Structure formats: structure tokens, C-alpha cells
Amino acid sequence: MKKLSMKASCLCGCIQFKTNGYHRNIQNCHCIQCMKTHGHYAAYTNVEEQNIKFIKKKTLKWFRSSKRAKxxxxxxxxxxxxxxxxxxxxxxxxxxxxxRPVKLKTIENIFTKGKLDYYKLDRHIPKFKRYS
Ligand SMILES: [Zn+2]
Known part of the structure; x- marks a missing residue:
């Protein structure tokens, strides 16, 4: 966990936000849902939702991807x-x-049971079949 303040945006810039407070270091998630939505594994940090301040979010839409998540x-x-x-x-x-600079490190691979066979995991990063 790192206390940071960062800016973020999507490709077209219609969604822009700032984050502050504690950020978890980055987990690479190899679950099938992340693979299907990102086109590859997903690299995620995590913050308390209240620590996101939107500058623009008109084009932000939500997809209910499972019973427990969107x-x-x-x-x-x-x-x-x-x-x-x-x-x-x-x-x-x-x-x-x-x-940039993101100032976070990639610390683990999770849901590696969902990993596809076209790439290799970095051996220096701990891996977990499901959650760490
Ligand atoms: Zn966009």
C-alpha cells in the first residue's frame, strides 16, 4: 500500500479522474473474465472508491460481469x-x-489457473491459482 496522488484517463479522454490516498501495488489478474474484457491479463491497483475524484465521466458505463462484480x-x-x-x-x-510516473510495482499474479498458453509468467513475481 502506497499513499499517492495520480491522474488517469481513458484512450479518448472522455473519462478523467484523480486518485489519492492508499493504492495497493499492482496485481496481474489472469482470470477468464479479465482476459475477455482487456484482451490480455489485467493489471489492477485498488483504492477506496471515495478516493477517486472524477473530472469527466459522461461516457462511463457499467457492465454487470458476474453476480459479485461489475x-x-x-x-x-x-x-x-x-x-x-x-x-x-x-x-x-x-x-x-x-x-506516468505510476510509482507502483507489480507484486503478484492471481487466478493463474485462467492463464492462456500463449505467454509466460514472470518467475520473479509470486503466483496464486486464485486470490493471493
Ligand atoms: Zn474513452
Missing amino acids: RGFCSKCGASIFFKAIGTKNISIAAGMFN
């Missing part, structure tokens, strides 16, 4: 931005949305 995306450019577990105070943010 995913936020830009309806203009298609960027996959958020993962939100229903009923929690936190939200995951796709790390590629941030402007």
Missing part, C-alpha cells in the same frame, strides 16, 4: 477501466489508465 468502461473508446466487487468500499483501477 466492470466500468468508456462507451466511446471502449477502454476497460474499473473492476468493482459489489458491496465493497474499494474499487480496482486498470493500471494502464494512469499518467
